[in-house]
Amino acid sequence: MTNPSAITHLFKASMTEEEIAAAAFLARYTGDTRTMYLADLRILFDWCAVNGINPLQASRVHLEFFARYLEEERGNGAAAVHRRLSTLKGFYRIALADDRITKDPTVFLRMPKVQYDEARTLGLSRIELGRLVATARASSPTNGALVTLMGLLGLRVSEACNVQIEDFAHEVRGHQVLRLVGKGGKPATIPLPVPVLRALRECAGDRTSGPLILRKNGTPMDRRAAYTRIKSLAKAAGLPAGVHPHTLRHASITAALDAGAPLRDAQIFARHSDPRITTRYDRGRQNLDRHAAHLVSAFISGAA
Template sequence: MSTTTTAVERYEPALTETEQTTLLGFLAGYRGFTRDAYTLDLRQYTAWCWQHHHRLFDMRRVDIECFARDLEDRGRARATVARRLCTIVGFYQYAEEEGVIEHSPAVHIRRPRIDYESHVAHLDRNELGAILVTAGLSSPRDHALVSLLALNGLRVSETIGANIEALGLERGHRTLTVVRKGGKVVTMPLAPRVARAVDLAIGERSDGPIFIEPDGRRVDRHAAGRIVRRIARRAGITKRVGPHTLRHAFITAALDAGVPLRDVQEAASHADPRTTMRYDRGRQSLDRHATYIVATFIAGAAR
C-alpha cells in the first residue's frame, strides 16, 4: 500500500468516498518529498475538520481561517502555516476543477506574511573551510557527503538520493545528475575536489547509491544529519549545524563571491529569486548600491 493511501486512510472513517477520491487524486499529481509534505498538511487539516465536525466540502472561508489561527495558537511558524494554507488552496482548486465543488472556499484566504530573512545559522568562509578540512580527515563517505552539500549546494534529499549511475562526463566536466525538488532532473558539474571525494566514496562499486551504510543500505536523512553534526563538532564549530546549514553556506558564499543572483538561483534550484535573496547578507551594504553604478554609467555617456 502506498504512503499516500495509508496517510489518507488513517482518517477513513471520517471521509466520504468523494472526499477520499479527491484527496488521492490531488496527491497523485505530486511525488517524492513534495507529496509527502502535502500529505502531512492534508492529514492534519482533515483531522482538524473531523475533530470540529466539519465535512471537507462543507468548509467555509471562515472555517479555514479558524484552522490557520489554531495552528498559530499552537506555536506553528508562519512559514508552516503559510505552507499548509497553500496546500489547502491547491486542494480546493483541484476539487473545483474536477467539478466536485462549485467554488473553492479557500480562494481569498489570508496567509501570514513571511519573513524573507533566513534565520539558519550562518557559517563564514573560515568556518566552512574548517568543516571541509575536517571532513577530509574523516571517512571517504563522510567527506563526499559534506563536499556535495557545501560545494554544490544540494539539499540533503538530493545528496543521499544520488546514485553512482548518475555520475558522468560532459565536455570535460565531471557531472552528477540529480532529481531536484519538484522532480526536476538536473545535471551539474563537480569541482575536481568534489569529484575526487565522490570517487573515493564509491570505491570499486559501479552501481547503487553513492552513500551507503556498512550494511549496504542507503544513508537516510537522519544519518546524514548525524554525520554533518559530528564533523562540525570536530571542526570546533559551536553553532547548531546541519545539512541545510551547509547548503545555506554554499549560497551565501556564492553571493559573497559575486556570482550573479540568477546563476545562484539556478544552482540552488530556487523557483523564486526572493528565496535566494534571503541568503544575501550583503544586500544591505551601501557599497553595492545601484546609485554608484548608475552614476558612473551616465557620467560616461555625458562626456
C-alpha cells in the same frame, strides 16, 4: 471519516470522495514534497473528523478556526501555519478545478505574516564551511562525500542522499558531470570539479553501482540520518549550534556570490526557478556591510 494517511499508492478501491480529492492533489507531486503535503492534509482531515466536518464542505470560517487550532493548540509558528495553509490553498484549488467543490474556501483566508531577518540567515562563512568540509573528509569518505555534495555543489539533503554511483559516471564536453533529478522533478547536469569528483570516488571505493552515501549498517542514507550526521560533524568542527543540512546548501550559494559569480550563474548553480530567490541570498549577505548605520555613525562622529 477516514483521513488521507493511507493514500500511498493514490487511487484504489473503496475511497471516499475526500480521499479521492486528496489523492488527485497529491498525484501532482513526488518524493519529500508529497510526503510534506500529505502530512498537512492529514492534520486537516483529523481536525475535520473531530469537529464533524467534511473537508470538501469546509467553509472559509471553518478554515479560519483551523488556523487558530494550528497556532493555539498545536503551537505552530507563523511560518509553519503559513506553509500548511498554503498547502490547503493548493488542495482546494485543485478540488475546484476537478468540480469536487463549487467554491474555494481559501480565497479570502487570512494568511499569517511571516517576517524574515535576512541578516540572520547568512549561514556559514567561507572559513566555517571550509572547516566543516575538512572535518568531514578527515572523519570518513562517506562523511566527506555527504558534506561535499551539499556544501560545494549546493545539493538539497534529499538529492545528496539519492545520488547513485552511476549518476557521476558521465562526461559531457570534457567535463565529468553529476546527473540528478531535483526538486519538482527537474533534471540537472552539474560539472564536478576535481576536489568534488575525488571525494565522490573515495566514497564509492570499489563499488560501481548503487547508492553512493551509505550508513554504517550498509543501508542508504536518508534525510533523518543525514541531519544527525551533519549536526555531529558541525560540533566536531567547532561550529555554532543550529547547523543542519540546508545550512550547507545556503552556504554554498552564498559562497558562489561572494566568489564573484554573476547572479544569473548563481541562480543556475542553485537551480532556483525564480531569480528573486537567489537575490535574497545576495541581498542578505551584504546587508550588514551596506547598512546605513555605518554612514550615520561616521557622519555624526565628524561633528561630535
